[in-house]
Amino acid sequence: MTELPADVLADIHELVSCESPSDDLAAVARSADVVARVGTRRLGCEPERIVLEGRTHLRWRLGEGPPRVLVLGHHDTVWPLGSLATHPSTVVDGVLRGPGSVDMKAGLVVAFAAVAALEDPAGVTVLVTGDEELGSPSSRTLIEDEARGCAAALVLEAAADGGALKTTRKGVSLYRVAVTGRAAHAGLAPADGVNAGVELAHQVLALTALGDPDLGTTVTPTASAAGTVTNTVPAQAWVAVDVRVPDAAEQDRVDAAVRALRPVLPGARVEVTGGPNRPPMEAAAALLDRARAVARGLGLPELRGASVGGASDGNFTAGVGVPTLDGLGAVGGGAHADDEHVLVAELAPRLALLTALLADLLADVADEPAGPADGGRR
Template identity: 50%
Template sequence: MRRALLLPLSHSSVAAERFAHRLGQLVNIETPSGCVKGLNSAYDLLQEWAGDRLGRPERVIRKGVPHLHWPNTDPTVPRSRRVLLLGHADTVWPMGTLEENPFAVRNGRATGPGVFDMKAGLVLAFEALRQLGDVAHVSMLVSGDEERGSITSRALIEEAASTCGAVLVLEPSQDGAVKTARKGVASYRLGISGRAAHAGLEPENGVNALTELAHQVLSISELADLGRGTTVTPTTGGAGTTVNTVPEQAFVNVDVRAWERAELERVEQSLRALQPRQPGAGLTFEGGVNRGPLEREMSLDLLRTAQDIAERLGLEPITEARVGGGSDGNITASLGLPTLDGLGPDGGGAHARHEWVDIASVEDRAALVAGLIAVRAA
């Protein structure tokens, strides 16, 4: 039986220099979510770095969005030993951001759009693979719409993960900590119908959808349970057509996040049970759970393994964090697969113009990921 060979950690500057160079190459390809041209250019670069070590990759197009998948097709490797490296190439930044915020490295920090979330994690994956003698048990998936909720890539993620025994998510770390829990995420749109009327001549003949919206927003906000960490946040909304007309239509979008699936279900049931406050008004609901929670028990074994590896290699102790934002790790954990998130390098400022990565953290983090892969393969 083939086993992964973990090569010695070099503690040289070569890996850091290579990482910084490659990170610059990748950041200088702008990849807004779903941007076909940019994503394909980034995938070309990733394929070049991978060479033939992971086998032949697939460009999988779902609803017009390309994704890059190296499947594990070796029939001699049992599922329990297979590891999926999971990440995304898309960023929240629109085309043209590089002109005002170019990639740069100063005082050991790399900056630029998408540098922390999560192009550094993709580059780190290949640094980790360099430390392994055998990668026959590794598959890798890079999606192109994670920042939009993985709408087109969800099924592909589920398919890829279902062939593996563990998932390592290369999303950014949280102040150096791996992420062992993430809130589940749900999104809803409440539509309100009323009846139009002239605002000056006969407003009493209308049913004001904006007034109904105000009532509903207050009711929706009351569904939060901050003691349990459940947030229910009206985010965007609108109503009306002209300044002298009683609004006939209105809407509000609602963001829901919770540590427990039961809480997501409670909020959804409550939202769907809302009733109009004005006679003649109507309510419609769209949406649902986008990502279930990544609960700690799905990460615990991998966390302990990571802590053992760090101690054995003389790395800084591995700590854990739970965060409110969702990732594709939520999807794989919901399938019942051991999932450890936040394995990317140290840094900060996700989704902010000042996002940055600590170049010096890369080598140790790559050694940790390589160690996790090797242990799972043994």
């Protein structure tokens, strides 16, 4: 197996050492500058900077022909500014740590190094977005447009347990259910009010009942609030709802049911906002088989596929019909948590796998005509 280039760890340290919480536009812009610098060193050319709704995304389109393989990642993280003070970027006993290390700055460096190792990277697009942790509100259309016409999308999110590739992801819908009641004095005239908190409780129970454990559908009320002061019947209440579904039919079923919610208490009103955020990512069996063949050719352990509940931008690429493999990034664990880490020994095999898979895909599509979706993209 090829040794890990020494500067890979230095590049990861450089990215991790620039904090990039998604909700801080200035921090994301600073991070984009660092990612652009690292990527330019590797790829030999500057990216296009695409600023949408104040968020900075980076795109490298390599070669003169149409894009044929999309390499996709993000540089924003969930960690707030100041996290490096308590979670510094370190490598100890073969474990690399730091905020955003496994999700997914190490994956970005693996992507840059793999594309740079190709004899001819023409046809590869590397897209690094800056709002994935928020649900990609500004970058979704960009991602979908870059994916259309490609033979494959390779997503550099962290691997699943044991280094497995992520072959299916649940679809995600996000809602806010707001209740309006009528305020009244809680001691003098509670019956004169319409208790928005009680109505919200009815709605939470109705929402929870929409889940289907047998199918893997979860409907989870999360953040909520009701009322203002302790001696007043609450006139307002709300709850956020996180929905995860295995397929499009379930996403449609739950969406219709949530929008059909009606108040239980006389005089209460219920308003539903939000909806589907990411479509389900369905398995691309042929692409997984291809990756397995490449891994065997490299002498790597047999690749496994895994189905996961979390969503990524791979949901969008799969949603427009592009075969997608996710989890090609770092092997480690603890994403979003205090123990976030990368296993350094797994970086070289991951880099070799991605490089060989890219070369194999590019060789296969080199003589194919561009699809109709390519028209007008340049």
